[in-house]
Amino acid sequence: MDLVPLVEHIGEAPAAALFGLLTGAVFGVAAQRSRFCLRAATVEFASGRLGDKVAVWLLTFSTAVVWVQAAQMLDLMDSADARMMAVPGSWSGAILGGLMFGGGMVLARGCSGRLLVLAATGNLRSVVSGLIFAVIAQMSLSGLLSPARDWLAGLWITEGGRNLDLLAALGLPKAGGLVLGLATAALALVLAQRNRIGAARLVFASGVGFAVALGWALTYALSQVSFDPVQIESATFTGPSAHTLMFFLDRNAVLEFDIGLVPGVFIGAMLAAALAGEMKLQAFDSPSTMRKAMIGAALMGFGGMLAGGCAIGAGVTGGSIFTGTAWAALFCMWAGAVATSMLTRDHAESLRV
Known part of the structure; x- marks a missing residue:
């Protein structure tokens, strides 16, 4: 795709924000209609x-892997240049942070992405939880909690000044990731048939994975025509939530992919819910529910x-390019969530959103 005319017309930073908005809108519509949620x-x-x-969840994850790996084989992106692959990763951060998340x-x-989607439909619980999430994320990035985060992340980092490419580390061929994605998709479709999931929901679940691939491809294409360095990235909500919060608080903040992503998800999810007649104000059921949500x-x-x-940034976006610490974080997110669910012994309530 030729992005030169667009970049020359509106500039590199606005183009990045526009691509974030587009990626977020696709994600928001698909996530709202499919009810995609790692927590559930x-x-x-x-x-x-x-x-x-x-x-x-399996269909979303596998779709992202298939689209991203296919894009790499077609030279539409190169995961080696992605931000999360090009810098050292933290095994200790992935393990501890994954369990906490x-x-x-x-x-x-x-999860953070699901809270954003629910907030767009009128869920006030998610609005409160999402704001707390964004504030704590910002404090962990550059505020009072950043020294603790840096110390924990520095306990065990990847070697060689880069993150670990799992496909290369395992000695798998270039098509190995695509094959794994297709196998996972087949498993997801078998489960979908057993649970009688409708075709529309399956299409939208696949759309969430496609949104991840879209973000990768757009930012990679932009990096090829931009004069200044451009981060090659895709959907994630920890950093972008913090950056979006600060964008509206800091007059000197600049546009970037992250700044378009979060509003895009909100707009997409809100439009999808409105068209489906699913806009509804919801509040906390009880003080105890509110306390748990805030914690x-x-x-x-x-x-x-x-x-x-x-859960999206590491679990799907990082997983789709086989970033070592992203897969470790995803595994620990599953482990932490399963353990917490079993300890609270509240499956029926937890399955509601």
Whole structure:
């Protein structure tokens, strides 16, 4: 795609924000209609079932892997230049942060991406939890909590000044990632058939994965025509939530992909919910629910920043390019969420959103 005319007309930073807005809108529509949620999938798994929520998550994850790996084979992107692959990763951060994030999303009844989607539909619980998440994430990035995050992340980092490419480390061929994605997609479709998931929901679940690939491809294409360095990235919500919050508080903040992503998700989800007649104001059920949600949001804010990404950023976006610490974080998010769900023994309530 020729982005030169667009970049020359509006500039590199606005173009990046526009691509973030587009990626976010696709993500928001697809996530709202498919009810995609890692928290719901892990809680369902903890209850001993491989139901519709696990199937939707697996289909989203596998779709992202298939699209991204296919894009790499077609030279539409290069994961070696991606920000999360080109810098050292933290194994300790992935493990500790992943466990915290997993537990937090069960308490908050939604991961950070799901909270944003629900907030767009009128869920006031998610608005409160999302704001706490964004504030704690910002404090962990450059505020009072940043020294603790830096110390924990520095306990165990990847070698060689870069993150670990799992495909290369395992000696798999270039098509190995694509094959793994297709196999996972087949498993997801088998589970979908067993749970009688409708075609429309499957299409939208695939759309969430496509949004991740879209973000990768757009930022890579922009980096090829920009004079200044451009971060090659895609959907994630820990850093972008903090950056978007500061964008509206700091007059000197600049446009970037992150600044378009969060509003894009909100707009997309709100339009999808409005067209489906699913806009509805919802509040906390009880003071105890509110306390758990606030604690969970804080755990996600710090844990996500420590892990190098949220359930989407590490779990799907980082996983789709086989970043070593992203896969470690994803595994620990599942472990933390399953353990928290079993300890709270509140599966029925936790499955509600």
